[in-house]
Amino acid sequence: MTIESDIKKVVDDIRCDYEIGVFTLQTIFDRHIESIESLKNSGVEYLTFCRLLDLEITEKHFQNLIFRAKNKKSKSNIADKKKDIFFDTENASVSTWKTEFPDVSERLVSEILDCGFTLEDSIAWCDVAGNRSSRTLRHKFNEMKLSKARKAKYSTGE
The missing domain is CATH 1.10.8 (Helicase, Ruva Protein; domain 3)
Incomplete structure (x- = not known):
């Protein structure tokens, strides 16, 4: 797969979740943050996602959604590590x-x-x-x- 097709898939998945109307916007970003971060690490800018998604939100709101999703993911990873502690x-x-x-x-x-x-x-x-x-x-x-x-x-x- 190419980066363009990966971007299209993530954007389509987010739009689909948004259009269904079952999830809050934050929940949608929480669910897709790993894919967004993976593409970000490949050189895709957050602003690109914001423009392609066209969710009628400001860039600042978009940045806040990303920030909160990353924080939740980080806290979740820490909690999972604490749960799975095994000592040598x-x-x-x-x-x-x-x-x-x-x-x-x-x-x-x-x-x-x-x-x-x-x-x-x-x-x-x-x-x-x-x-x-x-x-x-x-x-x-x-x-x-x-x-x-x-x-x-x-x-x-x-």
């Missing part, structure tokens, strides 16, 4: 952590792993405390993180 440390996923700590959050697991601690370390901390809850885990993790930071500070001679 012993191939432990959040669901594995939840078998040991049912109320643990992905954020806490991520922080623990980022500091170099493992699931086994976390279990040991909580077993010593006699309580396997995310609250105890957070408390013990903060203690261990502080202890680790102190050791690092004194070992570097600061």
Whole structure:
């Protein structure tokens, strides 16, 4: 396919969605932003789309629609990445952590792993405390993180 045929397809798809009248203009742009961005990366200017679509909107309105669609896509990608987090440390996923700590959050697991601690370390901390809850885990993790930071500070001679 050529760029011209790609542009025509995207423009026709957007016009079709617009003429059906089921979707809001923002929703239409949200649905087609990846195609628009792909063509933009191939050298097609947004202004070209604005003129070809002839949707009776100002250029500023068109730019706002693109901007909001790109932001939604970006936020959606970030949320998807957070959902699909799997950690390399012993191939432990959040669901594995939840078998040991049912109320643990992905954020806490991520922080623990980022500091170099493992699931086994976390279990040991909580077993010593006699309580396997995310609250105890957070408390013990903060203690261990502080202890680790102190050791690092004194070992570097600061």
